[in-house]
Amino acid sequence: MRVAEALRVEAAQALPDAEAIHLDALEFVTPRLRRIYSQFYLSLVQRAPSLWSHVYRMTNEARPGGWTNRIRRRVERRDCQKLVDEIARIEPELIICTHFLPAEILSQQIGAGELSCPVWVQVTDYDLHRMWVHPHIDGYFATNSEVAFRMREQGIAPGTIHVTGMPIMPAFSRKPERAGCARELGLDPGVTTFLLMGGGAGIGGLSATARRVLDLPGKFQLIALAGKNEAELAKLQALAAAHPGKLAPQGYTNKVERLMACADLVITKPGGVTTAECLAMGLPMIVMSPIPGQEDRNANYVLEHGAALRAFDLPSLEYRLRYLMAHPGKLDAMRSRAQMLGRVDAAGRVIKTVLKKVEIHA
Known part of the structure; x- marks a missing residue:
């Protein structure tokens, strides 16, 4: 959320006549999914960190088309319908995701022909988990060169990868x-x-x-x-x-x-x-x-x-x-x-990059 807010502030400064919206995806999902992504996650990392380590590794190594990922995506599609509806209502000209959940949902929307605006992904750690990687994404922002290397290893086209650092507040x-x-x-x-x-x-x-x-x-x-x-x-x-x-x-x-x-x-x-x-x-x-x-x-x-x-x-x-x-x-x-x-200019680099790719000019 702090990365998304940093990008919103930077976008508002770059485009004062446009509307930059910071949308908290978890406000538009079912209570069940919200508990999994917040309360259950916090409880797990505090009380059973070894179990969380196993979950992290297992989900990173799971085949994208495997049965566990198919079930997870089916549940998320059902529980994120309000998020999809809210994005359709806003009709954005571009979207930057700072969490893998909306990135995956929007990737599916694009693949189904239900969303046409560019979607970008900003990774928010100095590592790359497989759940950040999806088809139909216009570009990825990496926190450092190693994350960019891992993106290429995951099959992301080199021309869509940008090493910008981590966006932080001005x-x-x-x-x-x-x-x-x-x-x-x-x-x-x-x-x-x-x-x-x-x-x-x-x-x-x-x-x-x-x-x-x-x-x-x-x-x-x-x-x-x-x-x-x-x-x-x-x-x-x-x-x-x-x-x-x-x-x-x-x-x-x-x-x-x-x-x-x-x-x-x-x-x-x-x-x-x-x-x-x-x-x-x-x-x-x-x-x-x-x-x-x-x-x-x-x-x-x-x-x-x-x-x-x-x-x-x-x-x-x-x-x-x-x-x-x-x-x-x-x-x-x-x-x-x-x-x-230290990279103090990451948010500005991200916004400048996406604006070059769409018909919006600061």
């Missing part, structure tokens, strides 16, 4: 001033600051992690972002009272770039967009608790390029933080690598 390309952002949180801009993130749903036992970090020696500050997890936020607030001036707990915010502007290092799950935002801000990472499958691949990308370290549990997190505080040169090197990987 705020991340205009890094806010650190001192002002730090003062908003009651922090000292001159002190080393860690940002602990758990994603929009606040997954990952943030309060336990924050407690372990706060027990470390040395002068530093910690921002802990709980997202929409009210229970974790309450625990963090109680912890902040016991560590005055050292912990700044935060709930859900749409100003993550202001928190990142205060930070020297981010401790986070390696979601695709979060990873892209950190890189755009030139922030090194310690990645923790990746979801098996797509987030494992995201973690591998930043690890291989020297922009991150990986912590497998709280003791390994403590060790890495102690090491970085004792070796500031290592943190500086990771920051340089992150800055080299």
